[in-house]
Amino acid sequence: MKTAPFPLTTLPLVMLALALSASATVAQEKAPASEKDAPFAYAAPAFIKELDTRFPAQPPVPPSPPRYGGVLHFPAVVRAFDPTVGYRPELALVWDTLTEWEAMWNFPEVQRTPVIRKTLVTDWQIQNPSTWIFKLRQGVKFHNRPPVNGREMTAEDVKYSYELLKDKAQYSTRAALVKTITVIDKYTVKFELSMPDPKFYLNIVDSLSPVIVPREAVEAPGGLAENPIGTGAFMLKEFSPGDGALLVKNPDYYLKDRDGRRLPYVDAVRLYFTKDAATETALFRTKQLDVMRISTLDQLYALMRTTPDLQLYRVPSFGWGDYGLSMALDKAPFSDVRVRQALSMAVNRDIVSEVINKGDAALYGPFPWGLAGYTKRPDYSYANLGPNYQFNPKEAKKLLAAAGYPNGFDLELEWAEFQGWNYGEFAQLVARFYNDVGLRVKLKQLETSTWLAKVTGVQPFTHMLAAFSPIGAGPSFMDWVYLRYHSSFPKTMNREGISDPKLDDLLATWRQDPGDKRPVLQKAIWDHLRKNVYRITTIVPPHYRVSQSYTHAGGNPYCWFPGYCSYEAKTAWLTDKAPARKFDKFAQ
Amino acid sequence: MRTYITRRVLHGLLVLWLVSLVIFSLVRILPGDAVIMQLDQAAAPTPEALKRARQELGLERPFLAQYRTWITGAVQGDLGRSLITRRPVTQELLKRINLTSHLAVMSVIVALLIALPIGVLSAVKQDTMSDYVGRLFAILGLSLPDFWLATVVITFLAIWFQWIPPIGFAPLWVDPVRCLSQLLIPAVIIGARLAAVSMRMTRSSLLEVLRQDYIRTARAKGARERAVIVRHALKNAFIPVVTVIGQQFSVLLGGTVIVEFIFLQPGVGSLILDAVLLRDYTLIQGAVLFFATVIVVTNLLVDLSYAWLDPRIRYR
Numbered sequence: 001m002k003t004a005p006f007p008l009t010t011l012p013l014v015m016l017a018l019a020l021s022a023s024a025t026v027a028q029e030k031a032p033a034s035e036k037d038a039p040f041a042y043a044a045p046a047f048i049k050e051l052d053t054r055f056p057a058q059p060p061v062p063p064s065p066p067r068y069g070g071v072l073h074f075p076a077v078v079r080a081f082d083p084t085v086g087y088r089p090e091l092a093l094v095w096d097t098l099t100e101w102e103a104m105w106n107f108p109e110v111q112r113t114p115v116i117r118k119t120l121v122t123d124w125q126i127q128n129p130s131t132w133i134f135k136l137r138q139g140v141k142f143h144n145r146p147p148v149n150g151r152e153m154t155a156e157d158v159k160y161s162y163e164l165l166k167d168k169a170q171y172s173t174r175a176a177l178v179k180t181i182t183v184i185d186k187y188t189v190k191f192e193l194s195m196p197d198p199k200f201y202l203n204i205v206d207s208l209s210p211v212i213v214p215r216e217a218v219e220a221p222g223g224l225a226e227n228p229i230g231t232g233a234f235m236l237k238e239f240s241p242g243d244g245a246l247l248v249k250n251p252d253y254y255l256k257d258r259d260g261r262r263l264p265y266v267d268a269v270r271l272y273f274t275k276d277a278a279t280e281t282a283l284f285r286t287k288q289l290d291v292m293r294i295s296t297l298d299q300l301y302a303l304m305r306t307t308p309d310l311q312l313y314r315v316p317s318f319g320w321g322d323y324g325l326s327m328a329l330d331k332a333p334f335s336d337v338r339v340r341q342a343l344s345m346a347v348n349r350d351i352v353s354e355v356i357n358k359g360d361a362a363l364y365g366p367f368p369w370g371l372a373g374y375t376k377r378p379d380y381s382y383a384n385l386g387p388n389y390q391f392n393p394k395e396a397k398k399l400l401a402a403a404g405y406p407n408g409f410d411l412e413l414e415w416a417e418f419q420g421w422n423y424g425e426f427a428q429l430v431a432r433f434y435n436d437v438g439l440r441v442k443l444k445q446l447e448t449s450t451w452l453a454k455v456t457g458v459q460p461f462t463h464m465l466a467a468f469s470p471i472g473a474g475p476s477f478m479d480w481v482y483l484r485y486h487s488s489f490p491k492t493m494n495r496e497g498i499s500d501p502k503l504d505d506l507l508a509t510w511r512q513d514p515g516d517k518r519p520v521l522q523k524a525i526w527d528h529l530r531k532n533v534y535r536i537t538t539i540v541p542p543h544y545r546v547s548q549s550y551t552h553a554g555g556n557p558y559c560w561f562p563g564y565c566s567y568e569a570k571t572a573w574l575t576d577k578a579p580a581r582k583f584d585k586f587a588q
Numbered sequence: 589m590r591t592y593i594t595r596r597v598l599h600g601l602l603v604l605w606l607v608s609l610v611i612f613s614l615v616r617i618l619p620g621d622a623v624i625m626q627l628d629q630a631a632a633p634t635p636e637a638l639k640r641a642r643q644e645l646g647l648e649r650p651f652l653a654q655y656r657t658w659i660t661g662a663v664q665g666d667l668g669r670s671l672i673t674r675r676p677v678t679q680e681l682l683k684r685i686n687l688t689s690h691l692a693v694m695s696v697i698v699a700l701l702i703a704l705p706i707g708v709l710s711a712v713k714q715d716t717m718s719d720y721v722g723r724l725f726a727i728l729g730l731s732l733p734d735f736w737l738a739t740v741v742i743t744f745l746a747i748w749f750q751w752i753p754p755i756g757f758a759p760l761w762v763d764p765v766r767c768l769s770q771l772l773i774p775a776v777i778i779g780a781r782l783a784a785v786s787m788r789m790t791r792s793s794l795l796e797v798l799r800q801d802y803i804r805t806a807r808a809k810g811a812r813e814r815a816v817i818v819r820h821a822l823k824n825a826f827i828p829v830v831t832v833i834g835q836q837f838s839v840l841l842g843g844t845v846i847v848e849f850i851f852l853q854p855g856v857g858s859l860i861l862d863a864v865l866l867r868d869y870t871l872i873q874g875a876v877l878f879f880a881t882v883i884v885v886t887n888l889l890v891d892l893s894y895a896w897l898d899p900r901i902r903y904r
Binding site for chain 2: 079080085086087168173223241243244272273276279281282288447449452453456459483484489490492493
């Protein structure tokens with residue numbers, strides 16, 4: 001970290017100069033290199049084309065062998081380093097799940113089948129769809145810290161952890177099905193489920209599933225917050241809420257890379273709990289962040305102009321981060337399929353894409369394209385979405401008239417500011433489209449927490465809610481579709497309260513199928529949903545992960561961001577060009 | 589004097605009790621709670637799981653029972669544990685107060701160093717070029733929002749100098765160079781705004797004093813202008829300035845949140861904002877009670893300082 005003292009006596013002069021020249025320089029910074037006088041928006045298509053050429057979807061394979069040492073820096077948001085309190089993907093740095101995704105998402109043109117990396121579990125057997133036997137890896141040790149002192153992890157720890165965490169709000173999505181856990185021997189556990197699930201092994205992957213914690217640490221004074229001990233690749237050295245966290249390498253970590261080298265490669269990981277995009281980019285420009293996520297094309301453009309040697313991984317989103325509209329289906333007129341179809345047709349998704357991210361976004365349907373069998377980017381088309389997703393105001397008006405609303409109706413559209421999203425402009429745009437087909441839209445801005453309460457289904461919304469679609473943590477149809485559309489689930493899962501017997505039948509058939517017919521059933525569910533438009537989806541911008549030229553952020557190039565795939569920090573490494581860094585504590 | 593102080597302390601205690609009651613009620617009126625705010629977007633908990641989580645945090649208990657538990661602890665110096673980090677609120681506050689008080693004190697010093705000379709010069713040289721420049725500075729300071737200034741400064745420091753203030757707070761007495769490197773720029777940004785307010789107040793107050801009879805008398809007696817300004821006028825002119833600085837200092841303790849965010853120097857302001865956004869009731873209550881105490885005490889000290897500045901003032 002560069003910490004040389006700044007010449008303090010010159011500060012007032014520098015600041016005055018900065019302030020006076022700010023506006024002019026901001027304009028210069030945004031000016032495209034080729035056409036200095038052209039507004040940014042006109043350069044966007046050329047910039048997107050440049051990105052397509054320079055940074056293809058599949059990034060280059062990192063060179064080998066990796067270099068050991070160094071401290072990897074990246075931004076994160078962690079409120080509590082304690083899995084009993086809340087969930088964050090970054091907790092996977094300290095606590096392992098039974099397995100984890102080797103490829104976090106099944107990106108088009110990269111990898112169709114997600115690969116599961118066997119971490120604490122090495123094998124499993126299915127006795128019947130309700131009974132699963134898991135074999136545990138032998139010789140895995142908890143961090144060598146009191147009160148656990150590096151003892152071996154066993155089947156008792158798995159049973160204890162699942163019983164402790166499975167009903168917690170943050171884990172219940174995945175683990176609520178688990179009825180009982182039986183220890184068969186020191187390295188074997190049996191899971192009995194409350195209902196059959198032929199793909200239950202997908203429910204023990206990644207950190208939205210219960211992590212494995214030692215009883216001694218949980219029961220010690222201060223619990224896991226004071227005794228953050230797990231089996232993960234890193235040990236928490238300092239957690240400073242609001243500042244960041246410092247995690248050092250676990251010297252006893254059990255996983256090795258494909259060539260048999262010990263993991264992790266870096267000596268430590270430092271997380272910065274940044275809250276502002278300007279701060280993040282300033283940290284990146286001064287090489288205090290090695291890898292970070294960028295929210296918008298504008299931000300990426302500005303950063304690339306000042307840090308031309310950065311590496312970019314631009315990944316089509318699986319579905320996370322879309323712009324959608326939920327409707328109160330239990331109320332008229334939204335209970336009428338013709339109205340829902342009209343509301344969807346009234347939205348011009350090309351313009352949404354232009355306004356939200358300068359045109360760098362993909363169309364988005366009822367659920368991720370990949371789960372419906374569309375695995376190539378050209379598949380992400382209006383043709384595969386059908387007429388309800390194509391901009392057609394005339395047809396929308398006809399459908400509204402047929403539904404008994406020739407003069408439109410009044411509706412309230414609720415939205416809120418939310419970090420990383422641009423719902424303000426999205427809501428205004430939607431209101432404009434709806435006005436054009438005769439609807440009278442009242443925009444209602446909510447305080448973010450109120451909006452989140454509605455997004456999570458804890459509070460009802462009046463008519464329509466601008467929000468991202470309910471998502472899953474991995475490429476699991478169960479997370480993304482089954483839990484979100486089946487009528488048996490409460491609104492905390494099925495936000496709109498969708499209740500469609502035919503859909504329920506399709507989902508139930510999918511649930512009971514051992515696997516052969518699932519792709520066909522998933523496509524049938526897709527077709528049913530795009531016809532009935534229970535939720536209006538529009539676009540989803542890609543993920544932009546930028547990293548410094550000296551960083552190889554993960555031996556696995558498919559992970560789009562260590563913060564959301566934090567176990568990849570264990571395979572990240574830094575070249576000898578990386579700045580020398582100390583293990584400074586945040587608070588002195 | 590003693591009677592006055594006793595009465596003010598009792599009034600202060602009453603204010604603090606009312607504040608505790610109001611804040612305890614208000615946070616519970618807000619929609620959402622700590623359980624919902626902590627959920628990841630991918631989580632889909634059942635209502636039963638949410639209820640269990642609320643029970644664990646004690647949010648399902650009757651209102652009065654919750655208040656009684658909290659206020660009893662607060663009176664004994666225990667403000668409870670954060671609903672999010674599960675750490676003691678007092679510990680969280682003390683850690684942040686260290687940084688915030690550094691930032692606030694440095695901002696006030698920067699403000700005074702700028703405001704007093706310019707304010708005095710502006711008043712003494714009224715309607716001259718010096719006065720115009722001083723007033724222009726004041727208007728500039730008031731017009732530039734600190735979030736804008738902070739964003740511009742951090743962006744251009746990074747682009748031009750490949751440097752930004754280091755992250756990770758070090759108190760002045762531990763590592764003075766690091767502390768100044770971290771906090772001087774944020775302090776100048778905050779101080780610039782405060783300086784503008786204080787400069788205007790110094791100028792107008794000094795102008796008013798300079799028109800008083802006793803100043804005319806001093807001049808008539810042949811006192812030198814420097815002596816008239818420094819010895820006779822300034823002390824009296826400072827009473828409203830001290831009031832403004834006192835009020836601003838209280839505000840600074842919680843009001844530097846934007847600059848804290850941008851420079852990644854988490855103080856009390858960002859702690860409270862996070863607590864409000866995450867519905868961390870115990871942390872909000874503890875922080876508000878703490879600030880109420882600071883404001884009550886600061887006001888008392890400011891009132892008492894009037895007697896030192898103007899011996900004619902007597903308390904009953």
